[in-house]
Amino acid sequence: MLRTAGFAVFFGAAGLLSPAPSPAQQTLGFALGETVSGQGAGGQLSVRIIDDERLFRGSLFGERVAAEIESASRALEAENDRLLEELTAREAELTELRNEMTVEAFRAAANAFDVxxxxxxxxxxxxxxxxxxxxxxxxxxxxxxxxxxxxDVLESLGGQVLIDARAVIIGLPEMDMTDEAIAAIDDAIGDGGPAPFPAALP
Incomplete structure (x- = not known):
């Protein structure tokens, strides 16, 4: 039997982007829950927070990655549409020829189509x-x-501890150094240049 049902579902867009585990704890060599030594002015630790997802998405690097994925996704969807059109036309052709073919010939053609x-x-x-x-x-x-x-950004802001924003229940806006970090990363590495792992398969 011919089996093209389900192409529309299969070829539909799938969710791609999911946040990677936060690197904030590894960055400064401590994990949440550990005791951290070092004190700022007045004998208190100066804590800063960072939003890892916004850090990536808001950087030139992350914007390039998003643009490459968007471009490759559009090309893939266009290719999906073309292939679906071709397979649907071939299925219709085989259906029309069915009465003119022997059972064996039709079965062979149908199996080849399924493959x-x-x-x-x-x-x-x-x-x-x-x-x-x-x-x-x-x-x-x-x-x-x-x-x-x-x-470097943490030290320039007088901080001793950097934690993931997702771990903060209540915090002051000025604790967030994400914007400063994005600016520094953009200056240092820009958009990262050509990816060693291309987005699209040939």
Missing amino acids: QAETVRRNQAEKRQRLVQFEESERRRFFSSTPEILQ
Whole structure:
């Protein structure tokens, strides 16, 4: 039997971007819950917070990654539409020829079509997964480049402790150094240049 049902669901856009684990604790060598030594003025620790997701998304690096994913996604969706059109036309053609073919010939043609359709599904799924892997790879590259920069920004603001904003229940707006960190990272690494792990499969 011909099996093209489900193409629309399969070829539909899938969610790609998901936040990577926060690197803030590793940046300064401590984890939440640990005792941290060192005191600021007045004998108190000066704490700063950072929003890792906004840090990545708001940087030139993160904006480039998002633009590459968007471009590759549009190209993939266009390719999906074209392939679906071709497979649908082939299915209609086989259906029209069914009465003119022997049972054996039709079964062979239908099996060949099923193999072709499954190959298309698999190839397109691999290309979609490639976009997920691309973003994960670029996130790792971004955050591996930022520890020393974050350390410098923290020190320039007189801070001793940097924690993930998601761990803060109540905090003053001035504790957030995300904007300063984005500016420093943009100055230091820009958009990161060409990715070593391309977004699109050939």
